[in-house]
Amino acid sequence: MKKTLCGLAVISALFSANVLAHQQGDIFVRAGLAAVVPLDSSDDILDSNDGLKVNSAAQLGLTIDYMLTDHISLELLGATPFEHDISTDFGGLGEVATTKQLPPTLMVNYYFNEPAAKWQPYAGVGVNFTNFYDNSFNDTGKDAGLSDLDLDNSWGAALDIGVDYQVNEHWLVNAAVWYTDIRTTAHYKVAGDEHSTNVDINPLVFMASVGYKF
Structure with a gap:
């Protein structure tokens, strides 16, 4: 009987350890589809009532997280390069250019539930750096007399919300914005x-x- 009870105690302890979702010292990596949807606005072009519009794009996204405490993580968001079409209603031109960008973002996230919970909702704040490169006008833009496109890089604040679901000791699924x-x-x-x-x-x-999760 004592052996049986000891065995059950060991199994119970192992099970309890396995269901810990996020705890201090954990490192986990997420990979999936990331879609950038601009909520853009622009100054007018050449004293017209038309500006520039940046279209949506999707790529492979990647996050790397380190749990500083049981509730606070440091997260780095990266992706393969996003390529955006740039368009304008000026002169009825439509799409006139393309640009590529890399948006590394460093976040501090707070997880609301205790480590034993399989569902781990979180929210965070951070800073974004966006590097624009390979900026160029297409034939439509060039035919309209446009040339030498260059976009300044950007620093700015970032906010996020998301949720993890711990499938087992190592694997999880995530949705975030x-x-x-x-x-x-x-x-x-x-x-x-x-x-x-x-x-x-x-x-x-x-x-x-x-x-x-490692």
């Missing part, structure tokens, strides 16, 4: 004359992913 403050200035030439337009992209970033 970020709001990032991304503001840039587009520099370009029209028929050889230099111009610039301020663009507030300020996207929502949606991500559904699978994670692994």
Whole structure:
């Protein structure tokens, strides 16, 4: 009987350890589909009533988290490069350019539930850096006399909310959304004359992913 009770106690202890979702010292990585949906606004182009619009894009997203305490984590959000079409209603042109961007974002997240809970909702604040590169006008833009496109890089605040579900000791699934403050200035030439337009992209970033806890 004593052996049986000891065996049950060991099994119970192991089970209790396995259901701990997030605890201090844990490192976990998530990977999945990330979609950037701009909530953009823009200054007018050439004294018109039309500005620049940045279209949505989706790519592979990745987060790496380290649990500083049982409730607080440090998270780095990254992705493969997002490629966005840029369009304008000016002159009925439509899509005139493309840009690529990398948006590394450092977050501090707070997890609301105790470590034993399989559901782990969280929210956080952080800072975003967006690097724009490979900016270019397409044939439509070039035919309209546009050239030499360049977008300033951006620093801004970020907010997020999300939830993890711990499937077992190591695997989890996640859904999250970020709001990032991304503001840039587009520099370009029209028929050889230099111009610039301020663009507030300020996207929502949606991500559904699978994670692994080490």
